Amino acid sequence: ECSRHFFVGGNWKCNGTLESTDKLVDALNNVLIPSNIEVVFAPTSLHIARAQQKLQHKEIKVAAQNAWVKGNGAYTGEISADMLKDAGLEWVILGHSERRSLCGESSQIVADKTVYCLKQGIKVIVCIGETLEQRESGDTSKVVTEQLGAVAQALGTDVSQWKQIVIAYEPVWAIGTGKVATADQAQEVHQTLRSWLSSNTSAEVAQSTRIIYGGSVSAKNCTELASLPDVDGFLVGGASLKPEFADIIKSGS
Numbered sequence: 001e002c003s004r005h006f007f008v009g010g011n012w013k014c015n016g017t018l019e020s021t022d023k024l025v026d027a028l029n030n031v032l033i034p035s036n037i038e039v040v041f042a043p044t045s046l047h048i049a050r051a052q053q054k055l056q057h058k059e060i061k062v063a064a065q066n067a068w069v070k071g072n073g074a075y076t077g078e079i080s081a082d083m084l085k086d087a088g089l090e091w092v093i094l095g096h097s098e099r100r101s102l103c104g105e106s107s108q109i110v111a112d113k114t115v116y117c118l119k120q121g122i123k124v125i126v127c128i129g130e131t132l133e134q135r136e137s138g139d140t141s142k143v144v145t146e147q148l149g150a151v152a153q154a155l156g157t158d159v160s161q162w163k164q165i166v167i168a169y170e171p172v173w174a175i176g177t178g179k180v181a182t183a184d185q186a187q188e189v190h191q192t193l194r195s196w197l198s199s200n201t202s203a204e205v206a207q208s209t210r211i212i213y214g215g216s217v218s219a220k221n222c223t224e225l226a227s228l229p230d231v232d233g234f235l236v237g238g239a240s241l242k243p244e245f246a247d248i249i250k251s252g253s
């Protein structure tokens, strides 16, 4: 477990102005980041450059919220991993549940995007998670291992590839709802994912791959969740737009 550096990502979603970007980045510039914690935040594509200009904190990286499945070309409205690389970004979020449900992104597309981004040298936060209906019908493990399986199929067993990604387990019913998973619920799924990795890739991949939790993480609930053996960090939506993001970062130390 010690080899898995705690990871905290902020997802600003479709929010922000130039002014609010400046304020949030100024606040982040003043956060003391414990040395073993990796921190990224993802503004909209339109605010990435502004955030990069304002960011002085060397321990924090700017990420993107999505990327196209291929390189540059006739793909109106999209942004390529090549552009993210050129702009100096290291990380991208892929397969967020809002993109899966609202933009129709399949697990296969998410896997293809992951492969393309890694090929361009962009590290990936891959989001997976079940809906409330799927949980209530007892399908959680099946759904999340299928979503992870598409990525695993594409990445294979090469541990160096897996070190370039972070798996974000985000139960859809917990995203933006204030209904956080209980410690038991989170640990159960994280453990399921890790043992799935062990059986389907290798023990080394299972031990070294970070699996972070997302879904209504707040300053109030982060300490308990951070202490769980298979929770290696957080992906934070709403609270990443608030001062409490700093408290969530520190919960990993």
Ligand code: PEP
Pocket: 011, 013, 170, 174, 175, 176, 177, 178, 214, 215, 216, 217, 235, 236, 237, 238, 239
């Ligand atoms: C998210 O957008 O990934 C997320 C987890 O949102 P929230 O923290 O607001 O539930």
